[in-house]
Amino acid sequence: DGGITQSPKYLFRKEGQNVTLSCEQNLNHDAMYWYRQDPGQGLRLIYYSQIVNDFQKGDIAEGYSVSREKKESFPLTVTSAQKNPTAFYLCASTPGPGGDQPQHFGDGTRLSIL
């Protein structure tokens, strides 16, 4: 079955540590997105990528970095500069860049601070 796989499901970060969240899709989608979800708030866009080797900052990119070296992979690194990283992180994709297609989501990674 096609879909989006996020790993790990749970992740713990120590002070001063960078951690990387994995997002892999086998839907052959061009566009991929990273969101952060906090209790009582809507999903907020961190980064998005329309095509391989290209990505743009979303609304809350500070303290995060991404890469898009392969069409199926869009890893997110939470750096030590992100002072409040505890949240539920969601990866999504759409078939093409832009447009009005619905975004398909993975099942998320929950990041906590040790």
Added chain:
Amino acid sequence: EDQVTQSPEALRLQEGESSSLNCSYTVSGLRGLFWYRQDPGKGPEFLFTLYSAGEEKEKERLKATLTKKESFLHITAPKPEDSATYLCAVQAADSWGKLQFGAGTQVVVTP
């Protein structure tokens, strides 16, 4: 600035008790409005896309409607398995694929 407000924040229903969720939005030209269902610890699951005022879409016990300022998600004769958080998101005409999400409505349906 694009804005999406969902109400109520939480809703508790008896099985079979129909109700509606509201999604009010302000956006500079609507390209699409999306409804998602999210179960605890899971990613959002796509339900509907609405594009223009007057449009309606149905799926089992759910029906979504759209006006120029808001969308409603009607739940008819809900069952316990309809318990979830329902998210609304809008895409502005000039936003390229970017969605603005509301905070969601948590629905609990008791037997």
